[in-house]
Amino acid sequence: MIIGVPKEIKLQEHRIGLTPESTKKLTSEGHEVLIESNGGFEAGFTNLDYKAAGGKIIEKAEEIFKSAELIVKVKEPQMNEVEMIRENQIIYTYLHLAAAKNLTKGLIKTKSICIAYETVTDDNGRLPLLAPMSAVAGRMSIQAGAHSLEKNQKGRGLLLGGAPGVEPANVVILGGGVVGENAAIIATGMKGKVYVVDKSKERLKELHEKFGDKIIPTESDKIDLGKLVSDCDLLVGGVLIPGAEAPKIITREMVKNMKRGSVVVDVAIDQGGCVETSKPTTHENPTFLVDNVVHYCVANMPGGVPRTSTMALNKATLPLLVQLANEGYKKTLIENKNYLAGLNIYKGKVTCKGVSDAFNLSYFPPEKAILDH
Secondary structure, eight states, rough: OOEOOOOSSSSOOOOOOHHHHHHHHHHHHHEEEEEETTGGGTTTHHHHHHTTOOOOOESOOHHHHHHHHHEOOSOOOOOOTTTTOOTEEEEEEEEOOOGGGHHHHHHHHHEEEEEEGGOOOOOOOOOTTTTHHHHHHHHHHHHHHHTSGGGTSSSSSTTTBTTTTTOOOEEEOOOOSHHHHHHHHHHHHOOOEEEEEEEHHHHHHHHHHHHHGEEEEEEESSSSSHHHHHSSSSEEEOOOOOSSOOOBBBBBBHTTTTTTTTTEEEEGGGTTOOOOOOOOOOOSSSSSEETTTTEOOOTTGGGGGGGHHHHHHHHHHHHHHHHHHHHHHHHHHHHHHHHHHEEEEEHHHHHOHHHHHHOOOOOOOHHHHHHHH
């Protein structure tokens, strides 16, 4: 199979779909891998690295989209990339379509086969291809939040971990999943006072067993969330519904009642955000103020650490990619329900329920859609 890896063109996105190591794995199994020139440079991977791994360096993205049967990316296709996607071409990347109506409609028109990293499941219902980037984003959320608390960033002027004789900042983490757990790792390491809010008593028990008294596990339906948020200095939003738009847990009124210079880091922003006042930002201009509350809403947080992120992502995405290349998408998806869950759009049909619900589009069960063709 001919596999194409274009350079990411989303603003401040420096990751790349394949590492040289992954390229070597694919070429060793007889596949042709086309890498856009200098596509991995910002992640620390040179053209020579890819050539040594058996990859072919291609100067322009247009040539890659024209030749490749399967496109591997990191972020969702930008609209000028959508125009290059061909009918029956396989697109394998993060899509987050429930927060992107125009992209969804554009991909439907291409009649391509779109497999989203973030909706592939495992036997326990977890999201193994989303998990590594959620882990990175969770850890970065505390770094970003701590920095945003500094006065020069329009924050409260607080050191997250406090100082001898001075209380640490109050950190509230919404969601005890992969984002929340990894945020807690850094927040507790920085000696913050950390609340983890989740609706699952079992999950909170797991986290308490891991962190002990370093966190305060908090059941969402047994607290006054507005009061907890108004008292916090740093709020991290890590709430996720797989494949669907993130629920707005934090209202505009709650934000209005937060302390001047407190910080919101909405990690769920790539799915629309879980804070009503959030809007997507970039690494170049990461924050804005609403009611004197600093909002950090970068939609591709792991893109800020592209080398770590690319290597972590490839460890998760490569096994399915190898199978798609070796066996073709029909056999691979039909024989594995977890992989089938990743199919979001198939030849003009929406095959992810969360996406169809978000935009009131017709839903086609993925297995039926494939077998009907």
